[in-house]
Every structure is written in C-alpha cells, then in structure tokens.
Amino acid sequence: MKLFQILCVVMVSMPLVVTSTQSCQHADKKSGSQGLDELNHKRETLEQELRCLQSSVAALKNALVFNKGTSSGNKIYLTNGQTTTYNEAYTICAKAGGQLPSPQITEENEAILTLALQHKRDPFLGINDIGDEGTFRYPNGEEITYSNWAVDEPNDVLEVEDCVEMFSDGKWNDENCEEKRLIICEFS
Ligand SMILES: [Ca+2]
Ligand SMILES: [Ca+2]
Numbered sequence: 794m795k796l797f798q799i800l801c802v803v804m805v806s807m808p809l810v811v812t813s814t815q816s817c818q819h820a821d822k823k824s825g826s827q828g829l830d831e832l833n834h835k836r837e838t839l840e841q842e843l844r845c846l847q848s849s850v851a852a853l854k855n856a857l858v859f860n861k862g863t864s865s866g867n868k869i870y871l872t873n874g875q876t877t878t879y880n881e882a883y884t885i886c887a888k889a890g891g892q893l894p895s896p897q898i899t900e901e902n903e904a905i906l907t908l909a910l911q912h913k914r915d916p917f918l919g920i921n922d923i924g925d926e927g928t929f930r931y932p933n934g935e936e937i938t939y940s941n942w943a944v945d946e947p948n949d950v951l952e953v954e955d956c957v958e959m960f961s962d963g964k965w966n967d968e969n970c971e972e973k974r975l976i977i978c979e980f981s
C-alpha cells in the first residue's frame with residue numbers, strides 16, 4: 794500500500810479525523826565515526842523508520858475499512874456511493890490513485906460484493922474486452938486469470954457489451970460501458 798494513496802483517499806473521500814499517538818520521528822543517534830559504522834547507523838535508522846511507517850500504514854488501512862470500505866489481502870475497496878459510466882469511473886479511480894476493482898481470487902470478489910451490497914447497487918469491474926472482443930483483460934492489459942461469469946455470460950448482446958458488472962450474487966455480466974454503475978475503486 795502506497796502511503797500517499799491512503800492519505801489521498803482519506804483526504805478526498807471521507808470525513809475522517811486522524812490523530813496519532815505515534816509519530817515516525819528520526820532517531821537522532823549521534824554517529825561518532827565515519828565509514829562502515831556510519832553506514833550501519835544509517836541503515837538501522839532507516840529500518841526503524843520503515844517499521845514505524847509500516848505500522849502507521851496498517852493502522853490507516855484498518856481505519857479506512859472500519860469507516861466504510863472492505864478489504865482482501867492488501868487490497869482495499871472503497872466507493873463514493875455514486876454511479877456513472879465505465880470511462881468516468883475509470884478516470885475517477887485513477888485520479889484517486891487506485892483503479893477499478895479487478896478481482897483475481899474469490900476472496901477479492903467477495904470483498905467487492907460486500908461493499909456493493911451495502912450500497913444496494915451493481916458496480917463496474919475494471920475487467921473489459923474493449924480492445925479485443927471476447928478476450929477479457931485487467932486494466933493493465935493482462936488477460937484475466939479468474940472469472941465468475943453468470944450463466945450464459947459473457948454474451949456481448951447487440952455487440953456492445955465490452956465492460957463487466959457484478960450482480961448482487963457476485964456473478965459477472967458483460968454490459969454496455971455507457972450504462973451507469975456504482976463506482977468502486979481498488980487501492981493496493
Ligand atoms: Ca466489442
Ligand atoms: Ca464484448
């Protein structure tokens with residue numbers, strides 16, 4: 794989890810007040826010698842700061858999920874509760890430092906579903922076959938390695954269904970990208 798992404802999400806999407814009893818302050822131990830000793834000292838200092846940052850990131854992640862999100866592994870799913878087209882949702886998630894949800898395992902699919910059910914709307918996934926009809930890919934261009942299609946899907950009705958929505962049972966349907974669906978973004 795990139796810290797700036799979390800901070801960005803905190804700032805733009807929720808009225809979350811963060812107070813911290815823990816701060817990642819530089820350990821200002823005096824290095825008395827040069828060379829190897831100094832390098833070791835710097836390494837220890839950096840390791841200490843890294844552990845502190847990791848702890849802060851973990852705390853922030855828990856706070857986000859507690860507030861209104863869901864998670865699976867190191868992925869966090871958040872929504873602003875609005876609906877829009879695929880392209881607009883794609884842009885909104887990218888601007889927030891995330892991407893449209895792209896489940897790669899059942900647990901991730903379930904985490905997205907849980908959030909969607911809370912808002913009683915079907916979301917768009919990032920998976921699509923816009924570039925290559927019939928071949929569904931993640932936003933990074935890689936072919937999907939996991940799928941959860943509903944019966945008889947994907948069916949590319951009227952040859953305009955190149956985006957993917959998630960139904961309220963967690964199953965997937967290819968759908969027209971111009972339809973409006975719940976915006977869920979994935980952060981990792
Ligand atoms: Ca097509
Ligand atoms: Ca299609």
Ligand SMILES: [Ca+2]
Binds near residue numbers: 947950
């Ligand atoms: Ca369909």
